[in-house]
Amino acid sequence: MTTLTPSPAASAASTSGGAVATARIGIGGPVGSGKTALVERLVPALAALGKTASVITNDLVTAEDAERIRRSGVIDPARVLAVEAGACPHTVIREDPTLNIEAADELEALFPGTDVILIESGGDNLASTFSDDLVDYWLFVIDVAGGGDIPRKRGPGVIRSDLLIVNKTDLAPYVGVDLELMLAEASEVRGGRAVLATDCRSNSGVDAVARMLVDEVLF
Amino acid sequence: METFHAIVGHHSDEAVHDRLHELEHAGRVVTLVVPTKELGRRRFKATGSDGLEYGIALPRDQELRDGSVLLFEADRAVVVEAEEGETLLLRPTGLEGAIQLGWHAGHLHWRVRMEGDTMTVLLDAPREEYEVRIASWLESGAIEVVG
Numbered sequence: 001m002t003t004l005t006p007s008p009a010a011s012a013a014s015t016s017g018g019a020v021a022t023a024r025i026g027i028g029g030p031v032g033s034g035k036t037a038l039v040e041r042l043v044p045a046l047a048a049l050g051k052t053a054s055v056i057t058n059d060l061v062t063a064e065d066a067e068r069i070r071r072s073g074v075i076d077p078a079r080v081l082a083v084e085a086g087a088c089p090h091t092v093i094r095e096d097p098t099l100n101i102e103a104a105d106e107l108e109a110l111f112p113g114t115d116v117i118l119i120e121s122g123g124d125n126l127a128s129t130f131s132d133d134l135v136d137y138w139l140f141v142i143d144v145a146g147g148g149d150i151p152r153k154r155g156p157g158v159i160r161s162d163l164l165i166v167n168k169t170d171l172a173p174y175v176g177v178d179l180e181l182m183l184a185e186a187s188e189v190r191g192g193r194a195v196l197a198t199d200c201r202s203n204s205g206v207d208a209v210a211r212m213l214v215d216e217v218l219f
Numbered sequence: 220m221e222t223f224h225a226i227v228g229h230h231s232d233e234a235v236h237d238r239l240h241e242l243e244h245a246g247r248v249v250t251l252v253v254p255t256k257e258l259g260r261r262r263f264k265a266t267g268s269d270g271l272e273y274g275i276a277l278p279r280d281q282e283l284r285d286g287s288v289l290l291f292e293a294d295r296a297v298v299v300e301a302e303e304g305e306t307l308l309l310r311p312t313g314l315e316g317a318i319q320l321g322w323h324a325g326h327l328h329w330r331v332r333m334e335g336d337t338m339t340v341l342l343d344a345p346r347e348e349y350e351v352r353i354a355s356w357l358e359s360g361a362i363e364v365v366g
Contacts, residue, residue, distance in 0.1 A: 021278050023262055132259035217262055219274045
């Protein structure tokens, strides 16, 4: 049984409790939707808001995405770890996220005081979701070139994610997608929950994503 | 925004129960209503019964439950109240229905709990979207909706 003694009357401090744990944010989405590109843009965008980040990437049987981020120049390469899922990507972010939890624990021990660990899932389908045991908040990235009908197809990733990102907005005219309609349908199927549009290649819309993460999770 | 970084007890703890009761009568307890499906989260914001927004950022070895105490001071306390969301109650009427219901709940990653012979599904979407996935067994009577 917990033994409690009332603490002194409220002080001016705005927090209570012990050390602040590093936040963990998941980034999921289909293959080629732009998850890695978003990570490459988010790290400096978060830094501009005073938030430090480490990164975990998930690939099937390689460390391809981790190597790409290490070479990007936006982050200390030692802050990037790779998890090789070896199976369906959703397995290691939902059913048994042990590998990713261990990687996040390792990064947290190596770099104490870091504000956030970004955990990029391997490319999956619209059904992938993250376990609450692994992340505090998760984004799902879809892209315009994947088809304007993706939101209408719903799927747990589209519906349940805390924030839905519609990426590659610059391609809409070239692939016959009505972007405004796609965004409106995305908002509708999510019951009005957050949807943001990005073009990671030109770094458009990423600052808004970073601000939302700071507001919702990195307070 | 005031942020809580630890669960400091539970409203049923002997050490706090009586004093918490007194604080409640004095209107000095703030309740944070958290949907049951969100209790597994460790970092989020919630609006208290006083209308103010609070932050919760817990260690990974702590998990909220109904009655978790986040602040316990001499003249003020903050307590979590779990709010049951919408549910769908399903009951198989025989072996076929039981097998089908178990397989679908697992395959579709439904959040469920079992109470006797009834499965309670915690809904993340309109109930129709769940029922349509097992429509043929509902029609055949192998599975029935009981709530």
